Amino acid sequence: MTERVAPPPPADLLATVVTLCRLLRERGVAATPAESIDAARSLAVVDLFDREDVRLALRSVLVSRRDDFDAFDAAFAEVWSVAWGIPSPIPLPGPRREMIKPPTPAPPRQPAVSLQNWMKPSEAEGSDPITVRAASDNESLGARDFAQYAAEDDAAFAALARRIARRLTLRRSRRWKAARRGRRLDLRRTVRSSLRTGGDAIRLERRSRKIRRTTLVALCDLSGSMELYARFLLQFLHALQNTFARVETFAFATRLSRLTPLLRGVHYRECLRDLGREVQDFSGGTRIGASLRTFLDRHPKLVDRRTIVLVMSDGWDVGDPAVLAESLRVLHRRAGRVIWLNPLMGAADYRPDTRGMQAALPYIDVLAPGHNMDALQKLVRHLAV
Amino acid sequence: MKEEIRRVQDVMEREAYITDRQVATSVFLASALGKPLLVEGHPGVGKTEIAKVLAQVLGTELIRLQCYEGLDASTALYEWNYPRQLLHIKLGETAPGSLAEKEATLFSDAFLLKRPLLAAITHHGTPPVLLIDEVDRSDEEFEAFLLEILSDFQVTIPEMGTIRAETRPVVVLTSNRTRELSEALRRRCLYLWIDYPSFEKELRIVRTKVPGLSEQLAREITGVLQSLRRMRLSKHPGVAESLDWAAALVALHADHLDETVVRETMGCFLKDDGDFRLLEHELDAGRLAALASFAG
Numbered sequence: 001m002t003e004r005v006a007p008p009p010p011a012d013l014l015a016t017v018v019t020l021c022r023l024l025r026e027r028g029v030a031a032t033p034a035e036s037i038d039a040a041r042s043l044a045v046v047d048l049f050d051r052e053d054v055r056l057a058l059r060s061v062l063v064s065r066r067d068d069f070d071a072f073d074a075a076f077a078e079v080w081s082v083a084w085g086i087p088s089p090i091p092l093p094g095p096r097r098e099m100i101k102p103p104t105p106a107p108p109r110q111p112a113v114s115l116q117n118w119m120k121p122s123e124a125e126g127s128d129p130i131t132v133r134a135a136s137d138n139e140s141l142g143a144r145d146f147a148q149y150a151a152e153d154d155a156a157f158a159a160l161a162r163r164i165a166r167r168l169t170l171r172r173s174r175r176w177k178a179a180r181r182g183r184r185l186d187l188r189r190t191v192r193s194s195l196r197t198g199g200d201a202i203r204l205e206r207r208s209r210k211i212r213r214t215t216l217v218a219l220c221d222l223s224g225s226m227e228l229y230a231r232f233l234l235q236f237l238h239a240l241q242n243t244f245a246r247v248e249t250f251a252f253a254t255r256l257s258r259l260t261p262l263l264r265g266v267h268y269r270e271c272l273r274d275l276g277r278e279v280q281d282f283s284g285g286t287r288i289g290a291s292l293r294t295f296l297d298r299h300p301k302l303v304d305r306r307t308i309v310l311v312m313s314d315g316w317d318v319g320d321p322a323v324l325a326e327s328l329r330v331l332h333r334r335a336g337r338v339i340w341l342n343p344l345m346g347a348a349d350y351r352p353d354t355r356g357m358q359a360a361l362p363y364i365d366v367l368a369p370g371h372n373m374d375a376l377q378k379l380v381r382h383l384a385v
Numbered sequence: 386m387k388e389e390i391r392r393v394q395d396v397m398e399r400e401a402y403i404t405d406r407q408v409a410t411s412v413f414l415a416s417a418l419g420k421p422l423l424v425e426g427h428p429g430v431g432k433t434e435i436a437k438v439l440a441q442v443l444g445t446e447l448i449r450l451q452c453y454e455g456l457d458a459s460t461a462l463y464e465w466n467y468p469r470q471l472l473h474i475k476l477g478e479t480a481p482g483s484l485a486e487k488e489a490t491l492f493s494d495a496f497l498l499k500r501p502l503l504a505a506i507t508h509h510g511t512p513p514v515l516l517i518d519e520v521d522r523s524d525e526e527f528e529a530f531l532l533e534i535l536s537d538f539q540v541t542i543p544e545m546g547t548i549r550a551e552t553r554p555v556v557v558l559t560s561n562r563t564r565e566l567s568e569a570l571r572r573r574c575l576y577l578w579i580d581y582p583s584f585e586k587e588l589r590i591v592r593t594k595v596p597g598l599s600e601q602l603a604r605e606i607t608g609v610l611q612s613l614r615r616m617r618l619s620k621h622p623g624v625a626e627s628l629d630w631a632a633a634l635v636a637l638h639a640d641h642l643d644e645t646v647v648r649e650t651m652g653c654f655l656k657d658d659g660d661f662r663l664l665e666h667e668l669d670a671g672r673l674a675a676l677a678s679f680a681g
Contacts, residue, residue, distance in 0.1 A: 045418070052406065057414055061414070174524070195487070305564070
């Protein structure tokens with residue numbers, strides 16, 4: 001059942017372990033130096049003549065999740081056959097092999113179509129009707145041209161933002177903290193302080209539930225296809241940004257930019273002007289996967305278990321779906337919840353079968369429409385981790 | 386196979402834990418390298434059982450910490466025995482002695498309630514097996530705290546000072562993957578994934594754990610369970626469910642499966658209304674024989 005082949009000498013054995021670790025790292029299976037050391041230690045206690053023993057032991061040490069088993073087994077097969085003198089069909093990688101394919105050159109720079117359009121005052125284009133994609137949704141707000149969401153609707157957005165903020169700030173954790181007017185007695189501190197008064201608990205110390213701190217990260221697609229909705233969604237994010245402190249907003253099309261500071265202004269119209277100035281190179285296509293990867297690389301600490309990630313995009317991705325799937329997988333693993341708002345879902349016959357949406361689906365907790373006010377109102381109940 | 390690994394496997398099987406090479410290798414490595422073992426897998430595949438069997442194999446005590454959200458140091462590590470402290474203060478009110486002296490007695494071993502983690506650290510003699518069950522249910526604060534404990538096995542109690550483990554316990558963590566554990570915790574542990582068993586392995590488990598089962602019935606039970614795991618159910622039955630079902634059928638003196646007995650007992654292994662209907666549909670279509678004759 002098991003192959004028995006004489007192992008290489010110890011020095012080569014160590015080199016093999018190091019090669020294996022490097023190969024794993026290149027394939028995205030993080031094998032830390034500490035684990036390489038443990039891997040070497042584990043080889044000292046198993047039967048080196050037995051391939052299966054070695055494989056199972058190294059896998060136990062070097063891999064820390066089920067999803068990485070296949071990657072490990074493949075890498076092991078390559079390294080093992082080389083190290084143990086069996087000709088390998090697959091050449092070992094050089095020390096610097098590019099893991100990620102270099103990005104294909106970006107399409108020629110275009111002016112920010114959508115942002116430029118927004119800069120026009122909406123009053124001037126009032127007579128110009130725009131057909132929204134969410135044509136089936138005939139609710140009073142849903143059928144309404146988003147360009148009409150202007151200053152007079154600030155109040156509606158502000159009210160929604162307040163609801164969301166309340167929901168995000170009032171979540172009680174299961175943990176306790178000392179509190180002057182807590183509902184429960186804190187016996188530990190009561191006993192402590194009663195020592196001072198000879199064991200009579202004159203002051204009853206109290207405790208209450210901690211508030212769970214939730215943060216929100218919004219990633220908004222500002223590519224050409226999102227033009228109609230982006231203005232609306234940005235106004236929503238602007239309202240949110242001004243109500244709730246722990247929001248970070250990013251925009252992407254082919255590249256990523258951080259909008260948080262730009263949205264901090266009180267008046268949306270002024271913010272839009274700044275946005276138009278700052279955010280110059282949004283072009284027709286969207287590279288969602290690459291943008292998400294940039295986000296993960298540049299802001300590795302921003303997303304944790306208490307973060308809700310809100311991706312707002314129609315899923316028309318011109319990039320490689322595999323990149324999108326991979327970035328979302330990482331994001332999903334780190335975040336408390338990933339919500340994808342797709343404005344196209346407002347249409348009754350919408351099916352998420354673009355390549356981008358298909359790649360994204362396994363890593364989304366909630367897929368919701370985000371095409372009108374009602375849709376955003378319904379979103380509130382999903383905003384919890 | 387390394388002699389020791391085979392021995393681990395043999396000893397575990399003697400304790401009626403049917404195992405495979407991966408399990409035996411990981412368990413052996415955990416004790417040989419002195420590293421915690423993180424066990425993941427579907428519910429009911431015997432993750433917790435590993436720690437129990439390990440304690441029996443090593444002839445030592447099993448200390449279990451069940452995790453849940455909001456689990457904190459006072460439930461996991463230690464807590465002072467307040468009623469006793471209060472009583473002690475009352476009784477000693479008139480006794481001579483300075484406040485500092487009184488406080489020192491008040492915060493001594495006698496008033497300390499050792500919760501599982503502290504119990505494992507202060508354990509004398511053979512190192513115990515510390516089972517940290519369903520660690521994915523605890524929150525991140527606790528995970529960070531756990532990481533600290535697992536790295537040096539020492540605890541600082543402000544009133545008493547630092548307590549260091551005399552012998553390192555053998556640590557087994559289990560997770561049902563309801564949430565992703567932190568990278569740091571994963572890195573600290575050896576990793577073991579337990580899959581649903583193969584037909585042969587499950588048959589052996591059922592036969593070992595449920596005596597009094599006819600050969601035919603054991604095969605049929607295993608066949609049905611194996612088939613069900615290949616169907617789109619909302620909750621797949623684990624090995625624990627096959628054992629429950631087998632025990633129920635023995636109690637009903639069944640010696641083979643028929644439609645009636647399956648309908649009567651399917652609550653043993655299906656825990657979801659939709660799954661119920663799915664199986665009933667299969668039974669209505671007369672597919673019980675096909676399900677039961679599955680053999681890998």
